[in-house]
Amino acid sequence: MSTVGIVLATIALTFLGLFLLLKLGIGWWFKRLMKDVPGFAGMVVGQQSVSARITMTLEKLKFTDSHVYRVMSELKALGYQSAGRYTLDELPGVQLWAGTHPENGSLALVFEANDRLFSVDLIRFYDSGAVLGAGTNPNYNAEDYPSDMQYRPFPADTPMKDLAQWLAARPRQATVVMATPQNLRQLNTRMYAHMMDYRLSQSLPSFETWKAKATQEVLAHGHSAPKLTDAQWHTGYAGYLASFEEATEEALKDHLLRSGAVTALEWEEVQYDLAFVYERLSAEGVAERALGQSEWTPDESRVESLMRQNLSHQALFEAIQDLLPPDERFHYLADVHQPLAARVYRPAVQE
Structure with a gap:
């Protein structure tokens, strides 16, 4: 699979490879065909989605996983100030906490997906459009990111201070754009669009390549390799191709409108x-x-x-x-x- 995501900088980045959710419009038949696929394998393979753009909505929401609050507390102790809790309109079941650092300008994002802590990212934005990030995205794949978006993956149990220290030690490549509660949505959605444009410009993976990536992502989450029939795998691949095509035309529409x-x-x-x-x-x-x-x-x-x-x-x-x-x-x-x-x-x- 490939990724909705640039969790290098924002949520969906992690999902271009994960595809947790079926985007509206792929069709009810696809859901029905995959409904008997058990557990996490079915969720990843049978309910994938590629969304060319994301919309962050500020919400008064509660997180289910207590680990999310623990991570939030660690980040606040490092100087990050709460900048709100958000849902993503295109990714139901995903919500996040955002924190901004008033001194170094970096942005912290804590993602909860399907009621579990998914990943944490610390991000530095440059006025050149480049991005530098560090985090625990389990689906990071360097091939999914353009060269001006650099991301250093860390293990899931990495203390937040280690992420912060790594980011602080990196030399600044250009003028830093200070992330604030007022501009973080714009920064994130623009970054996501840039990453997705890059991903959508690439060649589509073959069935075998897609299947291997899907299996790797399931294993990365500590689950056994999916036991699916050949027909179920091909149904998942067909859904991926349909979603990728839909996302491509969504991005083309966005550029047409802006042109x-x-x-x-x-x-x-x-x-x-x-x-x-x-x-x-x-x-x-x-x-x-x-x-x-x-x-x-x-x-x-x-x-x-x-x-x-x-x-x-x-x-x-x-x-x-x-x-x-x-x-x-x-x-x-x-x-x-x-x-x-x-x-x-x-x-x-x-x-």
């Missing part, structure tokens, strides 16, 4: 009907998007004929448009270059 290529009024009209065409898609995936306004499916004979011609993604999409009546076509809207290069189309404007 200024569409006005606020246009965005309200088209945001749910856009078609994104990019190289990672299969020919069938391109055809599905090209037929988004049509009753046809990719197995229509004329569409299948075009799919067999080994056309470029853009050429295939536009050739399919030529087969459709004007009111079922898409028109070119813009190009987006992050997290990967994509051509964006909007439904034809009705006269």
Whole structure:
């Protein structure tokens, strides 16, 4: 598996590899297929999610695991001041405590997932956009982080003073952005988006690579290797691919909106009907998007004929448009270059 996460700096980072929760929209059928998979293995393999962005919501909440309060007390003794307790809208079951240090500007994050202490992170933000972190994220994988996000993993039982001392001893690479109760959500969500853009720009893992990572993550939490049938593993992989594709297009939408290529009024009209065409898609995936306004499916004979011609993604999409009546076509809207290069189309404007 790969990761929702950049717990290098924020919660979800740890989850791009863990995928604790099924993102809405993958489908009820996937939950049903996996409902008989026992224990933690089923939770990790059968309920994975990739979310391109996160939303932190300040809440008056209580933590279930007493270890969370113990860690909070250790951090307060080191000078961290409470900056609130938060939920993550995209990751139900996960909540966190945030603390800011008024002297060194670092941010402390304590994560509880499914009523258990999950990890602790201390983070330093730079005005260059770089991030330096230290923590106990059990799912850390250096491959999931861009080069300007550095993270030093420690064992789960590491005292907080050791994390703080390690971070304090690291030379400052640029001007430090002081984390405060007012800006921590912005810093975290921006960092998460940057990490996810990097992850979403990478090639998808093969089934065997994904399966090996999933097994490693289960073992990292002290559980036995998952005993799943081949069909269950493939169902989990299919869900991962679907979630990854959904997250890719979520990130593309975010960059399109920020690019200024569409006005606020246009965005309200088209945001749910856009078609994104990019190289990672299969020919069938391109055809599905090209037929988004049509009753046809990719197995229509004329569409299948075009799919067999080994056309470029853009050429295939536009050739399919030529087969459709004007009111079922898409028109070119813009190009987006992050997290990967994509051509964006909007439904034809009705006269």
